[in-house]
Amino acid sequence: MARTRSEQAAWRREQLLDAALRVFADKGVDGATVKDVAQAAEVTPGLLYRYFDSKEAMVETLLSERGFLPRLRELRAEQDDSRPAPEVLTELLEAFDRLLADNAELMAVFFSSAQARGPLATLVSEGQRLIGDFLLERIDTGELRPHDTVMAARTLFATVAVNRRLGTPIDIAALVGLLFPEEG
Amino acid sequence: MARTRSEQAAWRREQLLDAALRVFADKGVDGATVKDVAQAAEVTPGLLYRYFDSKEAMVETLLSERGFLPRLRELRAEQDDSRPAPEVLTELLEAFDRLLADNAELMAVFFSSAQARGPLATLVSEGQRLIGDFLLERIDTGELRPHDTVMAARTLFATVAVNRRLGTPIDIAALVGLLFPEEG
Amino acid sequence: MARTRSEQAAWRREQLLDAALRVFADKGVDGATVKDVAQAAEVTPGLLYRYFDSKEAMVETLLSERGFLPRLRELRAEQDDSRPAPEVLTELLEAFDRLLADNAELMAVFFSSAQARGPLATLVSEGQRLIGDFLLERIDTGELRPHDTVMAARTLFATVAVNRRLGTPIDIAALVGLLFPEEG
Amino acid sequence: MARTRSEQAAWRREQLLDAALRVFADKGVDGATVKDVAQAAEVTPGLLYRYFDSKEAMVETLLSERGFLPRLRELRAEQDDSRPAPEVLTELLEAFDRLLADNAELMAVFFSSAQARGPLATLVSEGQRLIGDFLLERIDTGELRPHDTVMAARTLFATVAVNRRLGTPIDIAALVGLLFPEEG
DNA sequence: TATGAATGAGCGTTCATTCAT
């Protein structure tokens, strides 16, 4: 209610980004019009230009401010490494899966926008490296038998990502059990 | 040269679809203009409307006529089932991988166009069913130990598809070896 | 510092007119935005509307309050008529030339704005009448030979005005000498 | 009626330039909208863009294709130099005056458009040079007494131009007689 | 069959203006 000017401005900015994210995810960046975004935010199109220089700038802001790459990097540090590899791996993948679910709209923008391809590729390679490194560690300790960790990481990451994207969620523990049956 | 009228018409139609596929894959359906397509086909925009009712109709035609779902279904029948499961599975996945590579432009359209989401989902579920059925058969014969075949199919299919789409091709035999180590 | 309310208001009003004159002269009335003027005055656009009803009103105010027609009329009265006609004429024209130079920005507004055409025409005809009347007086006294004073006035006035406007200043004494060689 | 395609296109192009010239002269380049021009030409705004890349390109085309600098240069060559200087000068200035009258609208564009200042300056300096050169020639032959030809040229040119621009046409023979009384 | 001139709707964007604070 009694908001200060700058609070109001910050709130409006986020509201516009929310609307843009929703609309871009729904119609694609090219398919969505500035008017669509404005209507979703219940403001007039002109107002968008007080907060963003252009439609393209809105996309860039979404990608940079709403990107979840930093969160992805934190995921690994949060795992309790004293526990068995399959358990840690399962939790890691489930956390990643939740991250994707929470950012489903942003993922849709990633997939539809040409300029979002770069961030998407970064996200994938970071995620795969995260898992690959973990597998290498557990091979070093002898807990896991030596295997192609890059391939395993790609497999795990791709499977989780694709099924989340397609809206066909999977039992991640089962996925891990599939790849590491004896270690379970 | 001495083409009949209907031959010429059919040829022109395909030529226009070729151009549309190329352009839509490059710029996205929304990002590409009818003029872009016409220029790629070296004709004038007006001519497109003798062959297609609208830009949207071009997309639909591409999706229905250039779709490779039928080809995907043939893949399974072409395998020599007298051979060991890992071999057949590897060949099946490699054939699918080649199919994706050969239809890279169509895949790009699948990903960029909102109306292509349905066909894409169908493609994925068909592919997964194909592999899942094969796995079930080989469990029935006792060659493969019982396991979650749906999950395995999803895993294999997703991994191949994602890496092809990302342009990071993988060793499919190794992927199969990863999931079925003892049976190799 | 310790300005009364109305002093402050008057000062702000002039400051805004200064800024408007500068900006309109630089970009043309149509080419300049209200935001441009506000920025030049280091205030916000909204404030302009406390002092002027509209952008157009700013132009009108500039034209009426900053117009130099009154000053032009004073010019004639300031001349010492006891001196020879060419000298007085030269000084009169030089004073007019200085007036134009001092009001270069306003002249630019005159030329760029459609609504300023009227005032501009008035300025020119007044100037020509001023000079024409002077020439007539001196013909009456016999100092100048009878000639087409209207034409002479137009010629003198146009030459000074055009060259000032074009930024190609001229030797006004020489101009007078050209038209009145024997009387010099 | 039975126009070929390219004839029609050329005709339409000229028609659009005509309309643009009229509208720009009337409202100024900045003050005129593309819609204004289209309405004046009785077409839709979109059509303008088949013939010109932008509104700015229309102005540039008007300036380059409808400019009368070449015609100005021909004027001098057309004079019969065997006749007395005042006669030739009068005819030259009258021809220039007619040129300005015939191109009144283009002159208006020159005055209102920032990008037209260059061509305008060129026009003025060319015209002044033309007259100045003529005066020098006749001083060389002894017909005219030595005088400041640059100033005389500026004076003559400015007077004709200003009065034509202001719509107050003058007796050019009288103007010449004013500057060269003894030679008449 | 094929062209390309022409349209009309809508695009992203700007801007004069208003008004709650």
Added chain:
DNA sequence: TATGAATGAACGCTCATTCAT
């Protein structure tokens, strides 16, 4: 007094589509 968030109308321009030739 002064701000700046917000609006609405228009702007320059693009584009899918139509149609006379």
